[in-house]
Amino acid sequence: MVTIHHYMVLSAVLFFIGVFGVLFRRNLIVIFMSIELMLNAVNLSFVTFARYTQSMDGHVVAFFVMALAAAEAAIGLAILVMIFRNRSTVQADDLSLMRD
């Protein structure tokens, strides 16, 4: 019997792998994919709660999250291409103009 705990632990593990990807990697593309992974992990917990509370609202929210992820992917990748065109780098720590 697969209980709610199984799915929640899996969702948390995937989310924290995504967090590590964002914090430890410097490559913008990998950071971007880690954010997608985190969104996916959150979707898994939405769908799990929908299943175990017997209401389908979680499915609708998961759909909205996916639409947001699609919009974010399009804009994020466009920004990435622009950065590469202007600065010829995809390393996050080369982009410190606003910090210094």
Added chain:
Amino acid sequence: MELVVFYTLAAVAVSGALLMVTRKNPLAGALALVVSMAALAALFAMLHAEFVFLLQVLLYAGAIMVLIIFTIMLLNLSPQELKERPVGKLKGLVIVAATIVGFLGFIRVLFELPEGVPFVSPTFGNIEEVGALMLTSYLFPFEVISVLLLVAIVGVVILAKKVI
């Protein structure tokens, strides 16, 4: 039996995610992420979420990952640009400690969740039911999402233009 399937899919999802985070080459990482998302799609199917399962395959593993892989190929990064600069020791330690604290907080919440698997009707989560819910109770957020997508399209066109 169900447990075996769950653990297999979970192992595939987690190892795909770990590969994505650790690979130096983003293209290898993107392919690992596709595998991870396919395993998640199968998990959605196990949770009676037919609609979300279809969207996961079409939208995530299909559209979004294709977009990412196209971008990686378009940038055509040299091995020297892919060289990873490691994070400082102190910063790494702080990150790991903060993550452990966050995970412990999560474990505490886990004990308050209910046991057992409730029964759901066979039509639970299919396209008709979710669609009806989406276009009645969630009609306003649904329309807002379409405005957001329009703004995203216009924004991308403006960003991608060389001269505005």
